[in-house]
Amino acid sequence: MDLKKPYNLNEPTSGEELPDKYRENPFRVPEGYFNDLPGRLMENEAIAGGKRSLLITLQGRHTWAIAAVIVILAGIFSVIFYQRQDKTETEPTFFTISLSDFEQAYPLESLDEYTLVNYFSTSAEVPDVSFNDVFWNIVQEDSSLDTSDIKQYLLQSNEIENLLLEL
């Protein structure tokens, strides 16, 4: 057989030169391979990911609509959030209620020392014992305190607020 022989394009080349027995397939595949292959392929991340990319595609198509929905939801959320925060912030503290309510109902100027001390020592709205103890200590330590001094102390001193926070 001469491999150097020039190739003739008219020569038959359909494979008849080789016996048909070689066409027989000597290779095998594991049982059920071709039944399982499509399922395995469809579960492949690159292809199954297509399900997720459908959402991404959807997002791409309706970007403006989705953005608008997000902005509206963010707006609603922020309104609700700030309303709740305002409510929380304007909710009077224990001290504010007691003092402002007390002042509104009984202007401190109009009260004598006995009434004032009695209020802070017995009022159910200031129920903490330690606060009362401290207050009494102050009054007892300085007998020269008059109503306006006590009022001034109560309004300016951070001590009371600190004491309340400690409770």
Added chain:
Amino acid sequence: MHSEDREIITLIQFEGTRRTGFERLVKFYQEQVYWLVRRMVLDHDDANDLTQETFIKVWKNLPEFRGESSLFTWIYRIATNEALVFLRKKRIRAAFRLGSIVNDLSVSLNNDAFYRAEEAQDRFQKALLELPDKQRLIFHLKYFDAMTYEQISEITGTSTGALKASYHHAVKKIQKKISEV
């Protein structure tokens, strides 16, 4: 165009039916793709990987498929590229080890639990391994898949004249190799 191809192309053109179309495409072409690749790379696991890679590439490029070539030609082109690239890498790896891809493939054939060939068939298979990768590919497409030179030309991008010459020489080399033993 094959009626199955027509239906698959219709399905894959629309996003909503693309997955269904692709599943049908896999079922319809899986065996042809697998056997083409398997004959080239011999090992089942390698063939399985390359078959899956082929279909993953098909899936990724489906939106760009415009039907300018037939579905069959397009898929075969991807599969043959996958196989040739794999063999090129294998050849380079073998060269680094100062080995030869022919030996590697021959060993792979001998150790393959899914390969059963009587003596003459085994000689024939080992003779095929002596062919350069692209010539072996052309031989497979012509001899086993009985494709026309025009179809092979579409897949490989080689002129029909060059294909005829390549196939002719492949047959002669195989005949010589078989007769040597």
